[in-house]
Amino acid sequence: MIKAGIVGGTGYTGVELLRILALHSKVEITAVTSRSDVGIRIDALYPNLRGYLADLVFCLPTIESLSNCDVVFFATPNGTAMSMAKDLLNLGIKLIDLSADFRLKNVTEWEQWYNLTHTNPDLIAQAVYGLPEIHREALKKADLIACAGCYPTAVQLGFLPLLEKNYVDAAHLIADVKSGVSGAGRKAEIATLMSETGESFKAYAVNGHRHLPEITQGLTTMAKQAVNLTFVPHLTPMIRGIHATLYATLTSEISAEDVQNLYEARYANEEFVDVLPFGSHPDTRNVRGSNRCQIALHLPQGGKTVVILSVIDNLVKGAAGQAVQSMNIRFGLSENQGLATIALYP
Amino acid sequence: MIKAGIVGGTGYTGVELLRILALHSKVEITAVTSRSDVGIRIDALYPNLRGYLADLVFCLPTIESLSNCDVVFFATPNGTAMSMAKDLLNLGIKLIDLSADFRLKNVTEWEQWYNLTHTNPDLIAQAVYGLPEIHREALKKADLIACAGCYPTAVQLGFLPLLEKNYVDAAHLIADVKSGVSGAGRKAEIATLMSETGESFKAYAVNGHRHLPEITQGLTTMAKQAVNLTFVPHLTPMIRGIHATLYATLTSEISAEDVQNLYEARYANEEFVDVLPFGSHPDTRNVRGSNRCQIALHLPQGGKTVVILSVIDNLVKGAAGQAVQSMNIRFGLSENQGLATIALYP
């Protein structure tokens, strides 16, 4: 059994990790930290977990409390993982960071966007970006995994096949992306109250969201050239789900059928990326609670603008599920272990 | 492997059966009927099921298409199961009916409430009511199982321990119950449109809901005396979940602690009934997607009115999950086979 620890067990990604790992047949959860809830039973806070975690209580986030883990997940605000990473790595523990601490290779850029000083920049180089569909081989040997963010997962998987082949104009990419409010985390804030976000829709951070440099870094690598992306995130009156509507202009003479075949071929062996029939309209509910990304392709009115629709559950394929998928790869398990679930409909 | 058929595979209880059975390690789904969708792939209608049902297509609801099943589930409108039951039973097939055809023992009462003529009243006597916490022994040998309705499950499990012991006044019981809109089924109706049910709350059928005689029949059996129940159902702006708020007047001199102990003892061996600490407030989301009933007890202001809060997912413990639980019992499997899942939070 793999002994797993979770730092930051009370946020939504932490709880989602608990939901998945509690039923994972090769994992034993041995430590879950929460500075504010030390000593409290986990299932007292999260009654949906009653009966699945024995008598486990929250502990302090110390190196000692995590020292007998084989793997530690960070489901923390930005800035925590980088402060504990070195000590844990020195103990031979594999780290899977769901925060953004190790996602950007350019530390200067990271510090600008996150408005923090990076306390462990020397670890950035060894961190492997946790998007298995692109970095599977590197993940097999990674000691430090920087899980892809939620928006970045939906957008990168959506653009990947076309950008890899350079079939679209990389200088004019648009990602109009809509997220459920759980993406904002479990924090006491007025902006994400039910009374503020229910029955309403809005864009936010149009001038620059932290996921922009992360996405751009990924797209640039795929395209092997500079890309220019306009990224507009929106807040949607629902809890889970991301729907990315992506726009690109075809530069090659390829048909709708070609585009469809390209995506089907690229993802033929990817269990968690499901290319729907051409012209479909994926619905976020069809991936809710599952680790899937569903993608559909359109060429409206037979023109040159390709529209890619890409949906994920932000807490699963966009966070906890992808983290477990990465863990499975790192520990040589079947990639879908603990993740073979079906989305809850309706 | 148990070969299972589903009649009425396109309604919400049918789809929920598919979600559960597709992952059930002892079951093979061999036939799913839908009169209107014959020949269409199931996962074309329900993309969440892609990859889990091979190439299965909907077939006609005929005896022949179901003849090699070991068990057939009816997830149909009322009136269908009773018309096919005899022929299927004659083939040695076990029947699990999620509709109301065989729930009421009194056929006259059934015909009044359901406004139909019962075409197979002689089968009613042999039908076992599918509420395992009360009828487990009979279910082990049942050929025809009449699954409990959604409201009846939440209300009966809530009242059971107190009524069995005759600790409350059976002549003045109140069940104020709130349901998500999926309980109304997947039917083209104005009343359950998002624009009609979103952001609003209402009671309905206050003068008499079809689940009233079913609940009364169950409570009368428990109490071994006549009961009088005021049952008020409400429509809640959410998709899944039932929250029953039950009121009864204590007639015995028993303490809060006694009431709590009574419930904990009664349900000690019930995997799917979870008695929360005294004074808790169960939340429907904590059972969403799971087969659990969570119950909490209150004696407000130390008075004689006991308030019982009982929550289920109407499509799982109130329908498809309970049906699978009953199947597990009938076929000698572990009762939680295929049902050991954790509610999706948030």
Place this chain on the structure above:
Amino acid sequence: MIKAGIVGGTGYTGVELLRILALHSKVEITAVTSRSDVGIRIDALYPNLRGYLADLVFCLPTIESLSNCDVVFFATPNGTAMSMAKDLLNLGIKLIDLSADFRLKNVTEWEQWYNLTHTNPDLIAQAVYGLPEIHREALKKADLIACAGCYPTAVQLGFLPLLEKNYVDAAHLIADVKSGVSGAGRKAEIATLMSETGESFKAYAVNGHRHLPEITQGLTTMAKQAVNLTFVPHLTPMIRGIHATLYATLTSEISAEDVQNLYEARYANEEFVDVLPFGSHPDTRNVRGSNRCQIALHLPQGGKTVVILSVIDNLVKGAAGQAVQSMNIRFGLSENQGLATIALYP
């Protein structure tokens, strides 16, 4: 023109007062306070008000900034109104308090339930309870109006006609009440996040909610005898609206028709209480944004338990609308001035 000030202009009841008063033809809003937003334009925070408040900015909540008002509304947390009331009353300003500071006549009880020391208990006696359907005459001369709470409004208007006549058993009253989340106010709290309250339903404070003594005080006055009420509030996944489902046992030999006639007669001259046809099911959306209470009556199965359904918009008839209605009465205006609006459907 009546010069109106609002203390606490950033909460939901404060903003709702602004929405109503900005269109009230006899009122000029002269001061809106917010300690945290001094100097900020009101419509910068609330863009729905752009163009309706000229260049008004938030000011500090001082006696001076309110000194030229004719009326001051308190839309503040409990404890603020009592600290400023005396000084403002001394200036001849009429006070309308939407908080709970002056609702309970028994100061000891108030201090127990609100866990505060009352700093101005001598003002309690002169405060008139702001429920116009019961206290209209006193409101015409009131200098200090303690507006009824949201739950208390829905419950008291629902029980009033039957209790006044002593037609029901006052010792066994049940109020099962459901509220939208805006009732919890505009505060940074995890419990009322969209991710916590969306798609879920729960009861809360079953053992004792602060509105219980307020309701009991009102019912006792109506019934002219002690009453015993079991009051269970619930949180509903919507923003606005309260639905009270009330249960009482008839002690008189009166028919359904008698009950209906009783309510219609009692509220015949009440513009804001609308008795629906017998057996109706009022929907909270049909009063959303309006100052109406809609009530419907039921005698399920022809028994002795009368079920009263009473709906209001918690922010209007349960708060800001009722406050303006009270102001209209106090200043001799037409009672519906500024309140003749139609609920937004759908």
Place this chain on the structure above:
Amino acid sequence: MIKAGIVGGTGYTGVELLRILALHSKVEITAVTSRSDVGIRIDALYPNLRGYLADLVFCLPTIESLSNCDVVFFATPNGTAMSMAKDLLNLGIKLIDLSADFRLKNVTEWEQWYNLTHTNPDLIAQAVYGLPEIHREALKKADLIACAGCYPTAVQLGFLPLLEKNYVDAAHLIADVKSGVSGAGRKAEIATLMSETGESFKAYAVNGHRHLPEITQGLTTMAKQAVNLTFVPHLTPMIRGIHATLYATLTSEISAEDVQNLYEARYANEEFVDVLPFGSHPDTRNVRGSNRCQIALHLPQGGKTVVILSVIDNLVKGAAGQAVQSMNIRFGLSENQGLATIALYP
């Protein structure tokens, strides 16, 4: 008083017309038709209207029942207005059509997109497009007004200032638009059930929505050149509201400040178009129930892609409100008569 008739009074745009006109001081509602509800009181179907329509009942949609009207609104499915228009116009009645019958000038195109034969193509030329911000002068004398659709209103008002000036590349326009489900109308359909649309997000009709030719016709007129628009509509889990996110590439050397000034100048005298400060994020709730369009402008990362955010309430500025605004213009009333309301927040 203007005598107004409404054909199709039971759909959402019909009911919204009733809500607005019932409070319009210059209008008397004299006839409301509904084929299926003849003789039924309007407020029996819509209890929010109780007390505002006297004893008005639904009547048959005949020329006779409408013959004494000064103005008739069509809130009907496509195909009805064109069949009655000529007879009503012959009686000197002004017509305001909220359906699409007279929106497209090219009848061939109309017939292709609407899959109907147009029965009165000779009236198309005289119809004035009901978007007052563009066609105010023509509306003052129009006898037949073809109100703009909901998506077309949000998109055209968003692009108008930039296209009029030819500051953007008209060959590459993108409109990513999100609508609440009330836009689908009040029809018994599975696709818009709460259980289907709640807690989920999807695009639809990506390959071609009927509003595409309407928008293109309008944009072409503004730009005085051919335009190419990619229009992707989405269904959002809320009832009211449209949020258009528009993308265009600047072809002129103009600054963010220039763009802002351009919009503010263009809409300076438009009461119902509100240009927010540069970089704002309009929220659909801030226009809910009001006739406003709120617009905000962005130039992300200082680049050449201008992002325009434009929000309306689809049932008000996108339908009934715009129709009343057009009526006010036609009858020489103040343009905001009956429309000076404030959006309901929260």
